[in-house]
Amino acid sequence: MRNFVSSSFLSRSKLGGVGGPIVFLLVAIAAIAAFYFASLSKGSREEYAEAQEIVPDSAEAEKKLSESRAAETQFNAIHEFKKDQITGEDIDIYEKAVTSYGDYLAYAGAAASYNPKLEQMRKHLHNLRADFLRKRTAELESRAEAFAAEKNYEEAERLFSEASNIEYRITKEYPLSSKKNHARANALDIRAKTMHAIPLQMKAQELEAEGEAALNAGHWPTANSRLSEALAIEKELWTNYRNVIVSNSVRIQRLSDLIATVNSAPEYERREQRKAEALAAEARGDWEAAAKAWESALSAHKTIIQNFPRSLYSGESVREEIATNLDNARARPEFQKLLEDHAQMSRDIRSGNSERVPQIAKQTLRRAERIRRDWANSTLVSDEFLNELRYMDLKAPSIPGVQSNLFKLLLPVPGAPANVHMMKTEVSQALYTFIMPFNPSALKNMEHPAESVDYNDATEFCRRLSLLLGRPVRLPTQEEFLAAAGTFEPKSISEQAWLIENSSGSVHPVGHRAANAAGFFDLYGNVAEWVSTSARDAGERKEFEEFIAGGDCQTPSYSFPSDFFKKVARTEKSRTRGFRVVVEIEDTNVFQNR
16 A cells, blocks of 8 residues: 555656646647637527526427527528529528527527537528628629729729628638638739739839830930839839739839939930040040040049949940040050051061061060050050060061071962962971971971971961061962972872872971972972862862862872862861962062072
């Protein structure tokens, strides 16, 4: 017995520590559940509570039961006859049946207990009332949609709002009904708000369009007024209606930007006026006035950036353009001197007066670098031009030797215009390395032709060599190459070309076989050569292709003349492929000492 008591005491002690709160929580949950289920029959229980004050009376109870049955019978008859056309007055008859039945229970002394029949009658009454109102909301919704389709948004808003209020009433007044639908009430309310918001949005868009038109036309006060009105409406839509209509912060930001643009208009006009003055000054060659005007334009633009950063006139690209034009105007006099020096250098190179070319080359380079340093935004001296000047400064002392040696290698092309002269041999590794300056050849030997060059390498060589000669240098055309090669003679080809039969498959030094009748070497062998595509053959190649001409040290003699020209990718390189150049020379006196 003592053990039992001790065990019980221990259990209660543990419950008091942990179980007590759990028991309390379970009791609270049970109470809440009881309250919830009791609320479902709130109406009938309230009536029961009131009926508890009535003294039981069997005669009165029979009377109320009789009234209830009569009213229910009358309603059922009406319902059978009218079907879905039940009116509010008809439902009042059924409500009388429900009320009388509740009175019957009270007089019979049964009001204090739950009565399934009364509960069922009350639910049926709530459904009847809710169904009657639902038909009304459906009618209102249909009419509202018709008005919305006609863009009569005001009337549509009124009808949607009325339908929403009725749906909220169903939820509130008839909780026992299966028709209650809070989501439908919310949806109708949203549609009502949408009808109110649509005209506002349309007005905002109309004002925005008018404001932009006024902005583009330069009517600043009108633009400011219209855009400010549109912004106010958009803010209202964003605050009160963003969950019912397409409205977002992007539109608000855009309107704010447009208003900032309008407010920056005076500085914008000053900027544009100064730009026009600068361009006019440049047109007449007044670079000092142009620089002052560009400086004023830049100042106006900086004011826009500082005070109206959201303005559409505050773009960084505009600032860069003005800054570039300002530095170009400031640097123009110095750049003109640079161009004059460069032109004089080109004339000296072309005429053979090369003794002062190194000095001019150094002078032009220093002037170009000073322009780039002092006017950082200027675009007058491009990277390509600066690199050209650096190249000329490096190679200027060697120009007389380059010209003397190269002119000795040139011969006129039979049948070509008199100014067209082509190299007797392929470009050697020695010449290529001096001009570029690097040697891409796989087998290094300065007397061998430069090989492992693609089409772009060959054309870049031509561009650089033209600077040192003061004359156009290019690749030969297919026609020029074929004219220089002459008629294919099988008997003499082994004497003139390094082919597979006599080369052991290897490249040999340039000009070591016999020249052909026109004086050219290696046009049929040693290395195949890049040529430029003629207009006649341009359609025969793809955009990335070019032609090579002749054969190489691994070509059999029997492959000629059918395989004289081949198409290859312009970026393709080969150990058996090189090139020679054509120089266009008008003044043939350069050949007098050859």
